[in-house]
Amino acid sequence: MIVEQLSLVDFRNYAVADIALAPGPNVFIGRNGQGKTNLAEAIAFFATLGSHRVSSDAPMVRDGAEAAIVRARLAHGERRVLLEAQVNRQGSNKARVNGAAVKTSELPRYAQVVLFAPEDLQIVRGDPSARRRFADQLLVQRSPRMSGVLGDYDRVLKQRTALLKSARARGIRGDALSTLDVWDDKLVALGTQVIDARLALAEELATPLAAAYTAIAGADHQPQLEWILSVRGEDPEEGTSESQEQGTDAASPAGIADMFRAALAARRTAELDRGLTLVGPHRDDLALRVRGLPVKGYASHGESWSVALALRLASAELLRAESRLGDPVLILDDVFAELDADRRARLADLVAGYEQVVVTAAVEQDVPAGLRAHVVRVEAGRILEAADV
Secondary structure (H helix, E strand, C coil), rough: CEEEEEEEEECCCCCEEEEECCCCCEEEEECCCCCCHHHHHHHHHHHCCCCCCCCHHHHHHHCCEEEEEEEEEEEEECCEEEEEEEEEECCCEEEEECCEEHHHHHHHHCEEEEEEEEEHHHHHHCCCHHHHHHHHHHHHHCCCHHHHHHHHHHHHHHHHHHHHHHHHHHHHHHHHCCHHHHHHHHHHHHHHHHHHHHHHHHHHHHHHHHHHHHHCCCCCCCCCCEEEEEECEEEEEEEEEEECCCCCCCCCCCCHHHHHHHHHHHHHHHHHHHHCCCCCCHHHEEEEEECCCCCCHHCCCCHHHHHHHHHHHHHHHHHHHHCCCEEEEEEEEEEEHHHHHHHHHHHHHHHHHCEEEEEEEHHHHHCHHHHCCEEEEEECCCCCCEEEE
């Protein structure tokens, strides 16, 4: 897949922008705060329907405007597709494909993008929610139907938790809250699908993760990933995810559902006492290790960067292997400044074979020469020039 043209209206610091991109590597050069990352964010929006920097859409709308427009012409081989997203400051966003109105959730069917940014260090160093978000975004890109499953799970979770809070306020305990069983059934049905999909994803990521890490770091530190599941009795959100080993292999959906029900029954008193749903995929964590030790708290800065970057590259390899759209667009946002010369060269070699790569950098010399085929200069929300170097 190749983004041939990107057009913006009232997006971030761009009143109007129109940028032509080339196959292969494209580099956006500009000082910090000029709008380089905004261009990368706009491209990625079609694949993730959100920002990698903020949790809400309003900051993506230019100050003083009520909506932003993002358009991209994509090439899938000989086929061309025009995508348009209207990002509203308030209310639901709107989307069009080749001029026809569609649901916004349809956009990722046409666009696959893998973006790595400094914020991705939170995947390995942050709280469990960052790792769940990484996994779920990749699940949706690989199988758009998972967007509906995850959305339905979140809605059921909120309704069940509201019931628990209400029961706590009224002093209701135990079997007196019979309506909770109905929500338990829905939570288990949807949550089992999420857990099963996440377990399969971790298994499929293992090999490309190890290969990408070794290629970037120049050493085999045996990176590993496995899900710590609250249905098995742990509570990663309470900081107990490393307290004991858990096998997460080959659990059938029926087995997961049985464990889920048993864990809900075991934690019901605690849930009523706290007014919280304490069991389910919203409490799970993706444990990451190198050299047999947790990345969080033990890995060096360089190792943490290598793991985070390897996760994104492994994601790109999975999408590349199974997509009918061609390669995903690979975006490296302000990455090379954080890497030493050896890692820069290795990373450039790894990404050189992708159909299209977008790189942002404050200093052009930080980007290996092999990736500087097409340079776009950015200043204060304006595209100054686009020239072959």
